[in-house]
Amino acid sequence: MQIFSTFEHSVFIEMAISTLEKKGVKRENIFVIPLDNQTEERKVFDNLHRSDGTSFVDIGVALATAFSVIGASIGFELAWGPIYWGLIGAAIGFLIGFGIRLFTEIILKKRRRLLKGFHSEIIVIVNCEESEAEMIENILFSHYALGVAKVKVQK
Template sequence: MQLFSTFESTGFLEMAVSTLEKRGISKESIFAVPLDNRREARKIFDTLHRSDGTTLIDIGVGFATALSVIGASIGFKLAWGPIYWGLIGAFVGFVLGFAIRFFIELVVKKRKRTLKGKYSEIILIVDCPESKAELIEEILWNHFALGVAKIK
């Protein structure tokens, strides 16, 4: 049976490996693989084949609706009339909302992404008999593994 687990690169990984060795798992049965994490920044604009589930136009559409109504209402008293002022209000509202959302995604959420989040840095693979699988899984969880999987 094989157990796969992911860890951050901390002392807990080394403690887990030494605990496994103390419990009778040989060094040849323990295999650690370092991962290369993503270096480039995430893309803000979606493509046809990839979407991250966030939209940049939701606030823009709401502002466009609100400012077009206000522009059309005020436009009855202005020279160009309500249709032109409604369209101008819609355009200004959309651009304003898009800029606000773009700023939020670019600055605020990027800062949150860098502050929080745990990254898997090492995969630990343990070969063991099926009788010791529960013990090894418990050891890995107790040493703060980010994830554990068993394969028979």
């Protein structure tokens, strides 16, 4: 039987491995693999096949509404009239809102990602007998494994 588990980069991995070795699991039956970090920069704009759930138009639409009302109100006094100035206000409001959202996504969130320092996870694979599976699963969960899966190996 093989037991797969994932851990965050922490000292709990070493503690789990040493506990497993103390309980009789041989070192040759424990396999630890660190996942690679993403090297390319994340894309800001979504495409048809991938979306991160972040909208760029939400602030733009709200500001377009506010600026169009203000533009239409002021437009009664100006030469082109309220309809043109309402449309001009909507376009200006949308562009300002889109610019604000673009700035927060590109500059501020990139800075936050760098400060947070995302580290990849680590996969731990343990080969064991079916009778030891419950004990190993409990040890891994007690040392803060993110997830554990058991797979029966056909011989």
